[in-house]
Each structure stands twice: as structure tokens, then as C-alpha cells.
Amino acid sequence: MTNNKKIYDKGMVIIGLCIFVVVITFPFWFNFGNAAPAPEPKIADKAKAAKECVRPKAFMKVEHMQILNEWRDTVVRDAKRIYVNSSGKEFNMSLTNTCLDCHTEKAEFCDKCHDYASVSPYCWECHIDPKETK
């Protein structure tokens, strides 16, 4: 027996392999360079005037859902509605009446960021964006 390692129809096999590789990697190179840029959430004028958020910006960016979670529990279950932050400023712990009082443009702020991150908080099924009721 001879040690024959020849590939039959070599040309066809290689073309086939190339097509396979191209198809499988299609999503990667099709989107190359097109990655949606992270949106810059728009700080509304009213928030700008206040200068500072409830907590420092970096903290808010990653922990705002925790704050909201804490707020809703203490407001509803412990009947405590006032939040005093580390610089001694008081806030009424309310999603609509406090967060949206500064961040008046929910669509340009909360939603823009959430759309990008693919999160859709269900809060707005009940909590109201005052902009939308008018």
C-alpha cells in the first residue's frame, strides 16, 4: 500500500472552505467600525443649575438603580421619605418628583442610555413622566 495523502478535488474544497469562513465571520466584519458610540446622556438645564446629583456622578452612573431600589423600599415599607446625602442636602425620595424634577428630559437622559444598554425598566408603566401627560 502506498502512502497516498492526496486530497481529491482540492480546488473545490478550498473554495468551499473560504466561503464557509467568510459566511461565518460575516457579522464581525460587516459591523467593523460601525459600533454605535456610547450616547452622551443630556443633562437637562434644571439639573445643570443644581450642579450636583444625589450622589457623585461616577457613583450615580453605576449605582442609580440601587439607590432607586432603596428609595422605593424605604418610602413604601418604612414610611421614610427624606434622603440626606453625604453633603447634608435633603431629597424627597421620589422617582418622578425628584429624579425627573432635575432630569426633566427623560427621553434624552434615562431612555437614551437605557436604549444603548438594552435595559427597559418597567417603572414607567406606573410612574409618570410629566412630559408625557401633557
Added chain:
Amino acid sequence: MKSSRRKFLKIAGVSALGLGAKPVLDVLASSGEHEATSTPEIKKGKDALTAKRWAMVVDTRKIESEEDLKPIIEACHKIHNVPDLENKNHEIKWIWAEEFQHGFSTQEYEFADERVKHLPFLTLCNHCENAACVRVCPTKATFKREDGIVLMDFHRCIGCRFCMAACPYGSRSFNFRDPRPFIKETNPEFPTRTKGVVEKCNFCAERLAVGKLPACVEASNGVLTFGDLDDPESEVRKLLKTNYAIRRKPALGAGPSVFYII
């Protein structure tokens, strides 16, 4: 032998002292150091109204017809975004007018005054002392607050409706559909509810927190009185001391906090 026991006791004594000193050292170590970066604090508003057990007294002598109740009901439903659904099966109500024979078990009051029997009665959640709804709720969405208010945490309601089956007063409504299209004028300050949750009167927890009486009481022209049942000097206790008042279905032992002077 003797000297080693002595040694042992000495060491044990010093160790006990050391353990005892640790909490003291902890306190010393913590004070001063963290002052600059104090953690946020959560507290009650300074105007908040508080009580041991909130209660309401309805003076039915001041009611003549359903017309007298309308502004009271409207005041509540308006600020709480209660929808107005035509279909009786889908109706949402926090406070409503009820016929005497429906609201009150008839045997106890079989021979009541004719006037009383034909009056429309203002009914709402009784914020019971032994609330059945609180006991049956599987998620603790309905719970009893320290001040006696039976409150709903809408964030936890899964819409199982056990509470509706348990409530002997029909005080709860289920949202069979999205309520938003049926709210005439939305109050943006108070959240609406959504399809699939149960709702009921909250004794205006959000108003008490800022020092206001419940909206119905404010709109009632003296028909309704609100106060602390635990305080012998409160308005409600004074009224109950000098007038004959009944409660709904007392035989059930739920202990309603809404009283009716008849």
C-alpha cells in the same frame, strides 16, 4: 502544679479583660475617623403625621344623599389616579357608596333605624387590626405598617388576588386592563397602577408623610374625622366616647379602623 494554675488564672484574667476592651476600642476607633465622609441618612419628613393606630370616623348623621358623598369620592380618586371604568366587573374603587344591607351584615342591625337603612354608606378599606389580606399575601406586598395602615407595596404585587378573596369588605379591586386610558386627568405626582395588580385605599400615606390629612377627610366638610385610636385625647376617640358608632361585620373579628356614627 500550684504555680502553673496560678499562671493559668492570670492569663485567663488578662484575656477576659482584652475581650471586654474590644468594643470600647472599636467605638474609639470609629469616632472621629468617618466624620468627613458620613454615609447618607434616611429619615421621616419633619412635618409627618404619626400615630399608633390611624382610624376614621364617618358621621352618617351629616349625610343625606349620595350627592353628599360624590365630592369626597372624587377628591380621592382624582389625586390617586383611580380610573373610571364603565364595565362594573372591571371597576376600580378606593372609596365608594354602598347600600346599608350590602355593607353591614344584616342580622346585627336587623332592626336599625329606617333612616340608617336607606342611607348610602361611605365605604373604604377598613385598615383592620387583624387584616386577612395581610395574612394571605404570598409576597408580603400587602403589609401592616407600624401606624396601623394596611398598605400595598405595588412593586411586589403579583396579582394573585388571594387578598381579594380574603377581604370580607370588598375593599380591593383588580386591574383587568391598563388603567391609563381611563384616567381623565392624571396627577403626575402619584404613580398609576398597571394591568395585573390589585389596589385599594392607602389612607393617604403619601399625604400623612408631608403633614396633610387624607384627601377624603379634607373634602368631607366634617363628615369624616381622622386620628389616632390609641390616643384618648384624639378627635376620633372623643367622637367615639360620646356617640354610638358601629363597624362593618364586627362578628368576623377583623377589627376595622373605620367607624360609623349612626
